[in-house]
Amino acid sequence: MTRLRHALGRARYFVREFSGEAAYDRYVAHARTHDPDAVVQSRRAFERARTDAREGDPREGFRCC
Template sequence: MSLRSALARARYFVREFSGEAAYDRYVAHARSHDPNAEVPTRRAFERARTDAREADPREGFGCC
C-alpha cells in the first residue's frame, strides 16, 4: 500500500468517526432526489443535527 493510499484511508476513517462526512452524504442525498433543492449550509446542518441530538432523551445530553 502506498503512502497516498494509506493517508486517504486514514482521512476517510477520521471523517467518518468525527461525523464530518455526514454533511457530504446529506448533500449528495438531497441533490440526488431534487437537483434544485435548497441545501442548508454546513453550519446550519450541524446546528440542526446538534439540536436534534440534544432533544433526544436517549442520547443522554439532558441536564440534571
C-alpha cells in the first residue's frame, strides 16, 4: 500500500510540474518567503500575467489567435 501511495504521489508531482499547475504554488511560497507583507496575486491574475508574458516573448515564435 505504501508503494502505491508513493508511486501516486510521484505521478501527481510530475503531472503538476509538467502542466505548470505548480507554478502558482511556487510563486506564493517565494513571495511569502521574501516579503511576508507583500500582496500576492490571485491565481487568475497570476495565470493571466503568465500567459501575457509567454505570448509577448518574441522567442516563442507564434501566437495562437
